[in-house]
Amino acid sequence: MIRIAICDDDFQMAEQIENLLDSFQQKHAEEIEADIFYSGEKLREEIKQNCAYEIMLMDIEMKGLNGVDVGHILRADKNNDLVQLIYISSHEKYHMQLFDVQPSGFISKPIQPDLFERKLVSAIQKIKRRSRDKRRRLLPLQQKGSEFLIPFKDIIYLESNGRKIILHTRTEQIEYYSTLNKENEKLFGDEFIRTHQSYIINFYHVKHITSKKIVLLNGLELPISERYVASVKKSYLTFRGNLIG
Numbered sequence: 001m002i003r004i005a006i007c008d009d010d011f012q013m014a015e016q017i018e019n020l021l022d023s024f025q026q027k028h029a030e031e032i033e034a035d036i037f038y039s040g041e042k043l044r045e046e047i048k049q050n051c052a053y054e055i056m057l058m059d060i061e062m063k064g065l066n067g068v069d070v071g072h073i074l075r076a077d078k079n080n081d082l083v084q085l086i087y088i089s090s091h092e093k094y095h096m097q098l099f100d101v102q103p104s105g106f107i108s109k110p111i112q113p114d115l116f117e118r119k120l121v122s123a124i125q126k127i128k129r130r131s132r133d134k135r136r137r138l139l140p141l142q143q144k145g146s147e148f149l150i151p152f153k154d155i156i157y158l159e160s161n162g163r164k165i166i167l168h169t170r171t172e173q174i175e176y177y178s179t180l181n182k183e184n185e186k187l188f189g190d191e192f193i194r195t196h197q198s199y200i201i202n203f204y205h206v207k208h209i210t211s212k213k214i215v216l217l218n219g220l221e222l223p224i225s226e227r228y229v230a231s232v233k234k235s236y237l238t239f240r241g242n243l244i245g
Contacts, residue, residue, distance in 0.1 A: 002030060002124055003052055007037040007070065008059040008088070013109070014038065017057055017088065020116050027117075030124065040065030044073050051080050054127050055120075060089040071101030082130060084123040139186055141167065143176040150174070152191070156216065157201040158183055193235045196225045203239045 004021065008014040014036050025032045035053075037043040040062050051074065060067040067087060074080050085101060090109035098106070104126065105119040138149040150169060159166040160180045167174040180200055184192070191203045195214060199222050207215045211229060214222045224232055 002032050002054055002127065004032060004034045004055045004057060005037060005043060005046070005053040006034055006057050007040065007043045007062075007067065008057075009038050009062040010059070011038065013059070013088075016111065020111065020113060021120075023113075024117060024120055028121070039063070040067065040070045043070055047074055047077075047080070051077070051083065053083060055084045055086065055123050057086050057088055060087055060091055068098065068101065071098070071103070075101050082127075084126060086119055086123060137189075139167075139183070141165075141174070141176050141178070143174065148174070152187070152189070152202070153204065155192075155202050156205045156218070157199055157222065160198045190235065190239050193228075193232055195228050195232050196223055199223075203236060206236070209233065209236055 006014050006017050006021075008017065018034060018036060021032055021034050024030065035046075037046065041064055043056075043058075044065060047070070056074070058067045058070060067089070071085055074083060074085065084104045086105040086107060087098065087103050088107045088109060088111065092106070092108065104123055107116055107119055137152045139152065139155065141148050141150065150167065154169045154171070156168045156170065158180060159168065161175075163177055163179075164175050165178045165180065165183060167176070180194065180198070184194060184200060187200070192200055193203065194200050201214060201216070201222060205216050205218070207217050207219075209215075209224070209232065212224055214224060214232075216222065
C-alpha cells in the first residue's frame with residue numbers, strides 16, 4: 001500500500017490528479033490510498049500530527065500557505081526526509097526556492113499523463129528500494145521460538161559464549177543460540193568486523209584501535225587476536241574513508 005497526499009486548492013485539478021492515480025493503479029496493479037487536501041493549512045496540520053504519507057503531489061501557488069512553505073514544514077521533521085515530494089504547478093519560477101525542500105520531481109500544468117506516470121513510477125521505485133534496504137539492515141535472531149529483528153545501528157558488538165551468542169546493543173544484552181560464523185553471514189556492509197574468535201564489533205561504536213585492543217565509545221575494551229590485527233586495521237581505514245568521502 002502506497003499512501004499519497006494530493007494538495008491543490010483547485011478542485012478540478014485535485015480531481016484530475018485523483019483520476020490519474022486511479023488509472024495508474026489499474027495499469028500497474030499498485031495498491032494506492034490517496035487523500036485530498038484543498039489548502040496548505042490542512043496538509044500542514046496533518047503533517048504536524050502524523051505524516052503517514054510516502055508521496056505528496058502538491059501545487060505551489062495556493063491561497064494562504066503555499067506549497068513551498070508546506071515543503072519546509074515537511075522537511076523540518078527529519079522523520080519525513082524520505083517522503084517523495086512532487087510538485088505539480090504551472091509556475092516554474094520557483095525552482096531555486098524548491099532546492100531546500102528536496103523535491104523528487106516537478107510536473108508542469110497542464111499535466112501530461114505520460115510524464116505523470118513516469119514520475120510516479122520513479123517515486124514508488126525509490127520507496128520500495130528504501131524499504132528493502134531498511135529491512136536488510138536488520139539482524140534476525142531466534143529466541144524462545146520467536147524471531148526478533150535488531151537494527152544494525154543499535155548493535156555494539158556480538159560475543160560468543162559456548163553455544164550461545166550474547167548480542168550487546170545500546171539498551172540491552174540478548175542471549176540466543178547461534179555461532180559467530182552464522183551471525184557474520186547475516187551482517188553486511190563495512191561496519192562489522194571479526195576481531196577475535198569471540199567477538200564481532202560495529203565500527204560505529206569504536207573510539208580508537210591499538211595493536212592489541214579496541215576501545216569502544218562506552219569505555220569497554222575488547223581484545224584483537226593477532227590473526228585479525230591486519231584485517232581490522234585495514235577495514236577500519238576503509239570505514240573511516242567512506243565516512244569522509
